[in-house]
Amino acid sequence: MSEQHTYRVIVRGTWDGLTDEARARLLAEAGEHGMTSMRFCEEGSLSYEPSPLKHFSMRYVVVSDAADGEEMAGAIAEDRAERTLREAGYGFGALKSTVTDLDTMKVNRKSSSRR
Numbered sequence: 001m002s003e004q005h006t007y008r009v010i011v012r013g014t015w016d017g018l019t020d021e022a023r024a025r026l027l028a029e030a031g032e033h034g035m036t037s038m039r040f041c042e043e044g045s046l047s048y049e050p051s052p053l054k055h056f057s058m059r060y061v062v063v064s065d066a067a068d069g070e071e072m073a074g075a076i077a078e079d080r081a082e083r084t085l086r087e088a089g090y091g092f093g094a095l096k097s098t099v100t101d102l103d104t105m106k107v108n109r110k111s112s113s114r115r
Contacts, residue, residue, distance in 0.1 A: 005066040005103040008040045009077035011058045012098075017091030018053075026053060026090070044080055056092075058084070070099040 018026070030050035038047050040059045048056035060077040074097035085092050 003066040004063050005073075005101050007062045007064070007070065007073035007077075008100045008102060009060045009062055009073055010098045011044075011060065011074075011077050011081040011095050012055065013057075013081070013085075013095045014055050014093045015048075015053060015091065016093040019089065019091070022089050022091065023053065026050070044077075044084060046084075066103070070101055073101075074099045 015026075026048070027050050030048070033047050034049075035047065037045055038057075038059060039045050040061045042061050044058045044060045046056060046058050058077075058081045060080060062073040062076050064073055064076060077099075078095045078097055081095055082092075
């Protein structure tokens, strides 16, 4: 059995080709998708600013084989984002992801002399 790693992935994109209905829905729901709604989860959390309605980000937790690395975790999250956005009827441009491997992340702790 291969080792599993947990990744936090931020998928960023730009709205593109939104229908009037999709734009109205995004604007109406903007309060639910602001800074306070940002969290990493398997199903993803969408956040964006309503003015201007241009960019968005989605945050995911992805668990996958460590051997597949960060590139695969990013691809998995981007696939989830594409599926979610398409199912919601939102037009979007190219997606880019930033991946952090939580299992290899170094945590810098302040020494007691630096406090």
